[in-house]
Amino acid sequence: MSEQQLFKVTIDNITIEVAPGTSILEAARKIGGDVAPPAMCFYSKLKGSGGKCRTCLVEVSKGSEKDPRPMPKLVASCRTTVMDGMEVKNITSERVVDARAGVVEMLLINHPLDCPICDQAGECHLQDLSYEHGREGTRYEFQRRTFEKHDLGEYIQLHMTRCILCYRCVFTADQLTNKREHGILSRGDHAEIATYIEKSLDNDFIGNVIDVCPVGALTDRTFRFKNRVWFLKPVDAHRDCPTCSGQVTLWYRGDEVFRVTARKDEWGEVESLPDGTTAWICNTCRFDKKHTGDWVIEGPRKISRHSVISQGHYVGMHKPEETIEKVLHGRKPRLMMDIHSVSQVNQPNIDLSQIEGPAHSDDFNPALPKKD
Amino acid sequence: MGVKLLLDKAHVEGIRYFDVYRREGGYRSVEKALKEMTPDTIVEEVKKSGLRGRGGAGFPTGMKWSFIAKPEGVPRHLVCNADESEPGTFKDRYLMEFLPHLLIEGLIVSSFALGSNATYIYIRGEYAWIPDILEQAIEEARANGFLGKNILGTGFDCEIYVHRGAGAYICGEETALIESLEGKRGNPRIKPPFPAIKGAWDRPTVVNNVETLAAVVPIINMGGEEYAKIGVGKSTGTKLISACGNINKPGVYEIDMTISVEEFIYSDEYCGGIPNGKRLKACIPGGSSVPILPANLLLKTAKGETRYMNYESLSDGGFATGSMMGSGGFIVLDEDQCVVRNTYTLARFYRHESCGQCSPCREGTGWMEKILKAIDTGKGKMSDIDLLWDIQRRIEGNTICPLGDAAAWPVAAAIRHFRDEFEWHVLNPEESQRRNYGLAHYADAREVVA
Numbered sequence: 001m002s003e004q005q006l007f008k009v010t011i012d013n014i015t016i017e018v019a020p021g022t023s024i025l026e027a028a029r030k031i032g033g034d035v036a037p038p039a040m041c042f043y044s045k046l047k048g049s050g051g052k053c054r055t056c057l058v059e060v061s062k063g064s065e066k067d068p069r070p071m072p073k074l075v076a077s078c079r080t081t082v083m084d085g086m087e088v089k090n091i092t093s094e095r096v097v098d099a100r101a102g103v104v105e106m107l108l109i110n111h112p113l114d115c116p117i118c119d120q121a122g123e124c125h126l127q128d129l130s131y132e133h134g135r136e137g138t139r140y141e142f143q144r145r146t147f148e149k150h151d152l153g154e155y156i157q158l159h160m161t162r163c164i165l166c167y168r169c170v171f172t173a174d175q176l177t178n179k180r181e182h183g184i185l186s187r188g189d190h191a192e193i194a195t196y197i198e199k200s201l202d203n204d205f206i207g208n209v210i211d212v213c214p215v216g217a218l219t220d221r222t223f224r225f226k227n228r229v230w231f232l233k234p235v236d237a238h239r240d241c242p243t244c245s246g247q248v249t250l251w252y253r254g255d256e257v258f259r260v261t262a263r264k265d266e267w268g269e270v271e272s273l274p275d276g277t278t279a280w281i282c283n284t285c286r287f288d289k290k291h292t293g294d295w296v297i298e299g300p301r302k303i304s305r306h307s308v309i310s311q312g313h314y315v316g317m318h319k320p321e322e323t324i325e326k327v328l329h330g331r332k333p334r335l336m337m338d339i340h341s342v343s344q345v346n347q348p349n350i351d352l353s354q355i356e357g358p359a360h361s362d363d364f365n366p367a368l369p370k371k372d
Numbered sequence: 373m374g375v376k377l378l379l380d381k382a383h384v385e386g387i388r389y390f391d392v393y394r395r396e397g398g399y400r401s402v403e404k405a406l407k408e409m410t411p412d413t414i415v416e417e418v419k420k421s422g423l424r425g426r427g428g429a430g431f432p433t434g435m436k437w438s439f440i441a442k443p444e445g446v447p448r449h450l451v452c453n454a455d456e457s458e459p460g461t462f463k464d465r466y467l468m469e470f471l472p473h474l475l476i477e478g479l480i481v482s483s484f485a486l487g488s489n490a491t492y493i494y495i496r497g498e499y500a501w502i503p504d505i506l507e508q509a510i511e512e513a514r515a516n517g518f519l520g521k522n523i524l525g526t527g528f529d530c531e532i533y534v535h536r537g538a539g540a541y542i543c544g545e546e547t548a549l550i551e552s553l554e555g556k557r558g559n560p561r562i563k564p565p566f567p568a569i570k571g572a573w574d575r576p577t578v579v580n581n582v583e584t585l586a587a588v589v590p591i592i593n594m595g596g597e598e599y600a601k602i603g604v605g606k607s608t609g610t611k612l613i614s615a616c617g618n619i620n621k622p623g624v625y626e627i628d629m630t631i632s633v634e635e636f637i638y639s640d641e642y643c644g645g646i647p648n649g650k651r652l653k654a655c656i657p658g659g660s661s662v663p664i665l666p667a668n669l670l671l672k673t674a675k676g677e678t679r680y681m682n683y684e685s686l687s688d689g690g691f692a693t694g695s696m697m698g699s700g701g702f703i704v705l706d707e708d709q710c711v712v713r714n715t716y717t718l719a720r721f722y723r724h725e726s727c728g729q730c731s732p733c734r735e736g737t738g739w740m741e742k743i744l745k746a747i748d749t750g751k752g753k754m755s756d757i758d759l760l761w762d763i764q765r766r767i768e769g770n771t772i773c774p775l776g777d778a779a780a781w782p783v784a785a786a787i788r789h790f791r792d793e794f795e796w797h798v799l800n801p802e803e804s805q806r807r808n809y810g811l812a813h814y815a816d817a818r819e820v821v822a
Contacts (some may be wrong), residue, residue, distance in 0.1 A: 052772070076772075102732065105766075106734075110738075184557060189723065189726070191727075
């Protein structure tokens with residue numbers, strides 16, 4: 001293998017050498033940072049995934065050293081393998097940025113945007129994606145597609161309304177479990193994830209569909225509405241599990257374990273074990289072992305990249321400027337009103353109906369004499 | 373009277389049956405190909421003929437055949453794409469219904485050329501009665517030694533199976549067709565790998581349209597060079613056109629691609645003009661997914677040259693002022709037709725038929741349909757027209773399979789050529805519910821006022 005010739009590929013003017021057969025996306029992930037295209041459906045641990053969501057589209061401005069013609073269409077970087085001398089434009093291409101904005105908009109038109117009540121909020125790939133590439137308003141003025149919620153067995157709930165049809169869970173159910181009961185029904189924008197004839201998914205490893213779901217369509221019923229992910233403290237732990245690797249992340253608030261997940265890398269994918277297999281965890285570890293005593297604690301887990309979880313303990317993040325003065329580079333704006341706290345408005349001793357005309361800050365400032 | 377290669381015997385009584393077909397000179401090409409030619413020489417003949425795929429894309433068939441991988445010990449397959457679901461296209465139905473043996477004959481020759489011992493006809497589910505016709509024809513061919521083991525004593529084995537689809541337009545896309553043939557959900561595959569390398573059951577596969585495979589028969593009979601003399605330029609041979617819409621004589625016509633569009637619409641030999649003395653407004657010349665053309669650009673190109681019924685001439689001017697030959701579904705619209713309603717109908721079709729795999733097509737087709745419905749029912753806004761343009765632009769080229777393009781092009785072309793009609797719908801919501809816009813901007817000024 002060491003004798004193998006490496007391919008040189010240039011992504012956003014950064015050159016890297018990768019093994020033949022690597023996809024553009026994986027090469028870009030080796031560079032890291034903003035060069036890596038976002039991926040909603042591709043999951044390197046699931047065979048056959050990718051190519052569907054179209055968020056990872058990139059422009060190939062030079063096909064290869066032998067055939068330098070550019071590719072006419074944008075290509076899905078997750079399913080296009082690199083060629084020697086290939087030049088790829090990701091965020092340096094206007095076409096790519098425009099197409100990606102289009103894809104994000106399309107993904108969101110039928111998404112309920114119920115992040116405030118969604119368990120996935122905070123670690124949602126669609127949230128990250130729309131922060132980066134989405135627009136502030138919607139141009140979609142029609143009724144959104146909705147579905148009834150379904151319980152898939154006692155542990156998992158399917159909220160199809162939020163689904164972006166990435167097919168990751170279908171591949172998981174196909175490749176991890178031994179009987180396929182999980183697939184897609186219907187087609188087009190009325191397609192839905194389904195278990196055939198309402199069968200519940202009672203397989204030892206089916207809980208992993210929760211981890212692979214990029215949005216909040218598949219959620220953990222044992223964790224449902226219990227807590228927000230950003231209040232939880234992730235801690236690596238392991239146990240001697242007869243069915244799986246037993247390598248997990250525990251999510252604590254105080255002394256209580258609220259949920260157990262597999263360990264995810266910076267791309268939101270379940271990590272690989274040293275022997276190269278993927279550290280999927282079994283349902284027993286995920287749903288039944290919620291006591292510290294069940295686990296051997298390894299230490300706190302850092303959550304990197306642009307996820308909103310982990311309460312400000314991000315790696316490589318720029319904190320927003322706090323005061324108006326800093327934001328305005330030292331200029332002091334003249335404040336129009338000196339209401340400092342909204343709660344003052346709710347003081348029960350001030351009856352708003354008694355104030356004539358529009359309320360003024362003086363009305364709420366008890367230090368000043370009342371105007372009569 | 374143009375040359376007829378495919379339909380010349382279509383009106384002979386009983387041509388559907390083997391005895392009559394054989395008496396009329398059928399299966400000569402099988403004898404010639406299997407006894408006198410090798411697979412390579414057949415591919416060479418097809419290359420020389422310049423035959424282009426008749427399913428819509430117009431890719432040279434000989435070239436496609438030469439791409440097929442030939443690994444040792446791996447079976448290869450030929451699949452006949454009879455999933456003819458493009459709105460406005462019904463040429464394959466006619467061919468299979470009246471001349472089933474022509475298709476079988478073409479399939480045997482092509483299977484021999486490609487080394488396929490198991491050949492499949494994937495036919496759309498809605499053609500419920502045609503599989504019986506084909507299966508009967510296959511039985512007759514087998515009984516007469518043209519199918520099965522050791523055909524004509526040449527040692528070549530070939531079986532043809534008819535596979536019925538379940539009613540999805542998307543299964544006309546070759547990789548979705550292969551998925552469906554394998555018994556899976558008809559989602560298009562991501563290319564590469566192309567079917568010629570990894571197709572059905574991961575074996576090298578060629579998928580060809582019914583008409584393409586039928587056209588192999590005259591090519592073998594008359595020789596590729598002779599075939600290439602018919603037609604013009606790179607549009608060789610004859611093409612079946614299924615004409616429908618506001619014309620006097622709808623039906624399937626075989627043309628030799630040298631006639632002009634004007635002659636095709638107005639001559640009595642073909643469509644026979646537009647009924648009730650109406651005038652031509654627009655035409656979709658190649659099946660629902662190709663861009664619509666207004667009358668002025670249909671009969672003459674933007675340069676003022678006469679437009680002919682062939683691949684090059686119809687696409688002259690690109691998508692700005694041209695269209696495509698497509699699958700040959702020729703839909704004519706007279707002055708009483710509403711382009712907005714027509715576009716809405718097409719958008720509804722594509723929304724219904726999108727497989728839902730990749731997001732721009734899944735969500736975009738539904739969005740376009742809803743906006744078009746709003747405009748059509750008088751609830752549209754001016755900004756909706758620009759929004760439509762923006763949506764189609766972001767679908768086109770960004771999807772896995774060409775269905776996204778097929779959904780985007782009709783909308784783009786309708787806005788490009790008939791924007792005034794869309795605006796009229798927005799500005800006159802009530803009037804637009806009562807009457808049609810009539811002829812577009814090239815119309816007589818007096819009519820627009822009235």
